[in-house]
Amino acid sequence: MTNPWIIALSAIFLWWASTGLILWRVRKADLGGPDDHLWSVLLGLPLLVGGAIGAHTSVSHLTVGSVYTGFLSALAFWGWIELAFLSGIVTGPHREPCPPDARLPERIWRAVGSILWHEFALIAGLLAITHLTLNAPNPFAALTFATLFFARVSAKLNLFLGAPRINTEFLPRPLAHIASHFRRARATALLPLSIAALALATGWWAAQAANSAEDASFIGYLLLAVLTALALIEHLFMVVPVPDHKLWHWMLPEAPTAQSSKQDT
Template structure:
C-alpha cells in the first residue's frame, strides 16, 4: 500500500482501534474481579513479545513490508506498556491522591511518584528500540515509539501544569488517584509551545516523506507524520471544547446501575 490516503487512514484507524481496545479491556477488568487487571496484563504479554520480536525482525531491511511491521511492532510494544499502566500494575510507588492545597514542590514529588515505574518502562522501551535500530536500515519502530513517547511526556506535563479541558472519564479504578495530579486551569506557556512543536514535527515528517526517493521511507515518514498530527489534535483537545471521548465511549461496557428505593 503506497497510496497516501490509504496510509493516512490506516494510521488513524490503528490509533483509534488500539486505543479503544485497551480502554475496552481496562473497563471490562474494572467491572470484573479483583485480579482481572493483572490477568489483562498477563494475557497481553504477546503484545510485548510480538512487538519486540517484530521490531527486531524488521530492523534489518528497509522495505514496504518491514516499515509496516516496524510501525505495528512499536504500537504493540507501546500498547502493552500502556495496558500495564492503566491496569495499575506498572504505575509508581505513590498511589495516594495529592492533597488539593499541596505546595508545588510536593505536587511534583507526588506526581512523579505516581507514574515512576511507568516512565522507567517507557524509557527502557525507547532505549531498547533505539539500540536495536541504531545502525540498522529500518529505524521506523524506534521512531514510532519515540514519537509516542515525547508526545505523551508533553501531554503529561501539560495536564500537570494546567489545561482548560481535562478528560478523566476513562481513568480506571486503579488510577483514580491520578486525577488529583491534573490541574484544570487556563493554559500555561507550555501548551502553545507543545502545539507548535508538534505542528513543526508533523511538517518535518511530511517533508521527509515528500523527499523520499523510494516507497519504504515514504510510507514510514508519512505514518510518523499522521501519528504526530494525531498527537497534535490530542493537545488541541485540551483547549478546544470538543467531546473527543465520544470516539470511544460507545464501545465501552457500562457499569451496572444500582436500583434506587423508588425503583424497588
C-alpha cells in the first residue's frame, strides 16, 4: 500500500471512523444507565492495552507493516484516553461550571482543574510511547501520538482564549460544564499562529515523505502529513462557518422525545 491516494484516504477514514465510534459510544452511554460511561471505559481497555503492545512491537523494525501498526496503535492508545475523558471518568477535580463573571486567573484555574487528570494521562502516554521509540528504527507511533497531542493542546488553548465558532453539540452529559470554559469571541492572535504552525508542520511531513528513499518512511511521513492537515482543518472550522458536526451527527443515536417516551409507557 504505497499509493499516496490510498494512504491519504486510509488516514482520513481512520480519523473519521475512530472519532465517530467514540462519539457513538459516548452518546449511547449518555442515553443509558448511570454506570454506562464507566462500562464504556472498562470495556474499551483493550484499546489501551492493544495500543501499548502494538506500539512496543512496531518500534524494532522499519517496514510498511510496522509503520501501519505504529500508527494504528497510537490511535488506539489515544482513543482510549479520549473515551475515558468524554465519559467523565478521567477529567479533573473541578466539575462545576465556570461563573460567567470570573476573571482570567480564576478562569485559568477552573479550566485547568476541569481537565487536569486527562492532561496528565496524555502527557504520561506521550512520555511512555516516546520512551519506547528512543533510538529505535521506527518512530512513527510516537510521532503520531505527539502530533495528536500538540494539535489538541493548540485547540484547547484557542477554545479557552476565544474563537468565533465553537461546536458543543458532542459534549456528553458528564462534560456539560466544560462548555462554560469556552469563549465564543473574535479569534485571538493564537489562532492564526496555530493555523500557520500546523500548515508548516503539514508541509514539513509532506517534504519528508517526498524525500524518503524507503516505502516505510514514505508511508509514515505521509500519514503524519494527512493527520496534521486534518488538525489544521479542525482549527479552520473555528473560523469558517462550515457545519462540520454533520460528519458524525447522522450516525449518533437521538434522545427519545417526550412524546415517544409517553407512548412507550
